[in-house]
Amino acid sequence: MARHLPDRLHWIVLRGFLLLLAVGGFVGVPLQLVRAWRSETLAWSGDAGVGAALPAGLFTPAPGAQATYDGHLLVSLQDPGLRLSLLSVLPDALLGAAVAIVASVLLVLVLRLQEGRPFAGNGVVLLRVAAATIAMAGVAVPLARTWANREILDRAGRLGPRLGGGPADTHYDFVNVALGWICVALLVLAVARAYREGSRLAEETEGLV
């Protein structure tokens, strides 16, 4: 009994963690959207792509906007409007939804694994859904973040001549960001393929004595 306790503890911790991610995502996304909708101030911080101090003339705040620099560019906007508020939380909302979906899929698979029937039901479909979610989130989240950053910075003030590439957060780096997640999605698809073979073998050996 004592020997099985660590095993049971592993399952409990794993299930608890996945449940937390799933519930956190599904509850957190609407909360984020509501908070953005009701917020009167928008705070934004990002990598300005410059050195320890903000060079003079790099960023000129617009009326209603304040900007400070402590290695990162910190922008605060009064009355940003509903569209900009929602846009500012869109990347995190997309990420939260994707995490919730993937965590839910993993939770279902872990529960089946614990019950000793890992290939039961629609596991292949669930893994394909997880792969598609990861790929879409991998592309959409950085894209939404770039879009939001540009819109917020456009509204907050005027960017001066770029030094050392200018604000790094306003460039969509597909190769370094999205491509990595697409590779993860392909890996999950490969697992789904292996899972399908496992399901077939489990079906074949059903009734074998």
Add this chain to the structure above:
Amino acid sequence: MPVDDPHGIHCRLDELLDERGLTLTALADRIGVTVVNLSVLKNQRAKAVRFSTLTAICKALDCQPGDLFVLVD
């Protein structure tokens, strides 16, 4: 040639056990196969049998594979 499913094999494990006055549990203990698996075989729910299982059953019941299985229409 495609394999038909359901098959036409009937397992005579029940009759062989009766003839020898053995129970399924006793046979399971002797050959080291679970009662659940032997029950699957006895109740005609098996789709395949390992040669190792077949050998163990035939040795324990002192019979041939042909005594254990018959083809029915």
